[in-house]
Amino acid sequence: MGCHLGGHLARHTDVTLVGRPSVLDGLADGLTLSGAGRARAHVPPELLTRTTDPDALAGADYVLVTVKSAATAAAARELTGRLRPDTTVVSFQNGLHNARLLRDALPQTTVLAGMVPYNVVHTGPGTFHQGTTGALMLDAHPAARPLVAALRAARLDVQPRDDMPRVQHAKLLMNLNNAVNALSGLPLREQLGQRAYRLCLARCQQEALAAFAAAGVRPARLGPVPARLTPWVLRLPDAAFRRVAAASLAVDAHARSSMWEDLERGRATEVDALQGEVVAMARRHGLTAPANARLAALVHAAEQPGLHRPWTGPALLHALSGTSDATEDRQVPGH
Numbered sequence: 001m002g003c004h005l006g007g008h009l010a011r012h013t014d015v016t017l018v019g020r021p022s023v024l025d026g027l028a029d030g031l032t033l034s035g036a037g038r039a040r041a042h043v044p045p046e047l048l049t050r051t052t053d054p055d056a057l058a059g060a061d062y063v064l065v066t067v068k069s070a071a072t073a074a075a076a077r078e079l080t081g082r083l084r085p086d087t088t089v090v091s092f093q094n095g096l097h098n099a100r101l102l103r104d105a106l107p108q109t110t111v112l113a114g115m116v117p118y119n120v121v122h123t124g125p126g127t128f129h130q131g132t133t134g135a136l137m138l139d140a141h142p143a144a145r146p147l148v149a150a151l152r153a154a155r156l157d158v159q160p161r162d163d164m165p166r167v168q169h170a171k172l173l174m175n176l177n178n179a180v181n182a183l184s185g186l187p188l189r190e191q192l193g194q195r196a197y198r199l200c201l202a203r204c205q206q207e208a209l210a211a212f213a214a215a216g217v218r219p220a221r222l223g224p225v226p227a228r229l230t231p232w233v234l235r236l237p238d239a240a241f242r243r244v245a246a247a248s249l250a251v252d253a254h255a256r257s258s259m260w261e262d263l264e265r266g267r268a269t270e271v272d273a274l275q276g277e278v279v280a281m282a283r284r285h286g287l288t289a290p291a292n293a294r295l296a297a298l299v300h301a302a303e304q305p306g307l308h309r310p311w312t313g314p315a316l317l318h319a320l321s322g323t324s325d326a327t328e329d330r331q332v333p334g335h
């Protein structure tokens with residue numbers, strides 16, 4: 001995500017990519033951006049400063065944090081004492097707590113929450129493909145204005161919002177599919193086209209919605225269907241689902257979740273910040289979230305070397321069976 005955002009911005013403003021040698025070395029000839037209906041674009045290496053040294057952020061107006069949730073605390077420690085007082089940090093990460101973690105570590109700094117609604121996959125050396133579309137969102141704040149202008153100049157759609165906690169809860173509901181998608185081994189379109197996988201996701205979302213309600217949080221509406229009705233739409237038979245969710249399925253045939261990419265590359269996933277968050281929130285409010293707990297356990301098992309095998313939809317649903325009432329799979333809203 002850092003290469004995608006940085007690559008787009010580098011054509012309009014000075015960008016320094018602070019990252020790992022394994023990523024930066026692949027950018028020696030620059031960076032190629034594809035997807036989302038834009039012409040394939042090459043960003044030449046002279047437009048990108050690449051470094052592993054966080055000291056390079058000392059002069060930055062903005063720091064966009066795009067590490068996985070488990071790496072936020074360490075990244076925050078690296079930022080501590082290195083930023084100008086007027087630098088603004090934006091967390092463009094999934095999960096609910098990354099901006100708060102950064103704020104706690106950087107109390108003198110303006111830290112904004114952001115949200116990326118679309119998927120980006122590293123498809124080859126220096127090549128980053130955007131497989132789905134949507135507007136970036138971030139806290140509406142005066143400090144965000146120049147960044148919003150730069151993102152727009154780079155032709156990235158962006159919406160400042162005054163309800164980012166609600167946006168992040170809505171995004172968490174979407175991200176509950178990351179585990180299902182990663183375990184399926186399938187592109188998003190193929191996976192969401194199969195009802196058995198959708199029933200797994202519907203169970204996770206139902207548990208999350210119950211936990212959100214108990215916590216007094218109403219997730220923002222990010223798409224055509226209000227969040228509370230999404231589990232019902234997911235449970236529709238395939239043909240009806242295809243009609244109702246045509247827009248959601250209009251994704252690139254190759255788009256996959258970031259968690260799929262983590263399992264493919266043998267990296268730890270973000271499941272603790274997604275399914276794990278629902279389990280923790282449910283517990284705080286005297287509820288349980290057994291489908292989310294089971295999926296988190298399956299993802300952790302798949303993180304072990306050699307243990308990642310694709311799950312069919314029926315097998316995954318069976319693995320979750322007994323974790324919630326199967327009659328839910330026939331439930332309609334209000335019943």
Ligand SMILES: NC(=O)C1=CN([C@@H]2O[C@H](COP(=O)(O)OP(=O)(O)OC[C@H]3O[C@@H](n4cnc5c(N)ncnc54)[C@H](OP(=O)(O)O)[C@@H]3O)[C@@H](O)[C@H]2O)C=CC1
Nearest residue numbers: 001018019020066067068071075093094116118119120258
């Ligand atoms: N990819 C996607 O399609 C989407 C991702 N997101 C969210 O965006 C965030 C980033 O995701 P994604 O780009 O996929 O993650 P990746 O793991 O692909 O990229 C993060 C990179 O940051 C590196 N990194 C970690 N800590 C540091 C540090 N302190 N200094 C420098 N580099 C560091 C990681 O290295 P290492 O592996 O060594 O830790 C890794 O190379 C996540 O929260 C994700 O959920 C949101 C929407 C879509």
Ligand SMILES: CC(C)(CO)C(=O)C(=O)O
Nearest residue numbers: 117118119174256257258
């Ligand atoms: C865009 C989306 C929802 C795609 O699965 C995502 O956030 C991710 O892959 O992490």
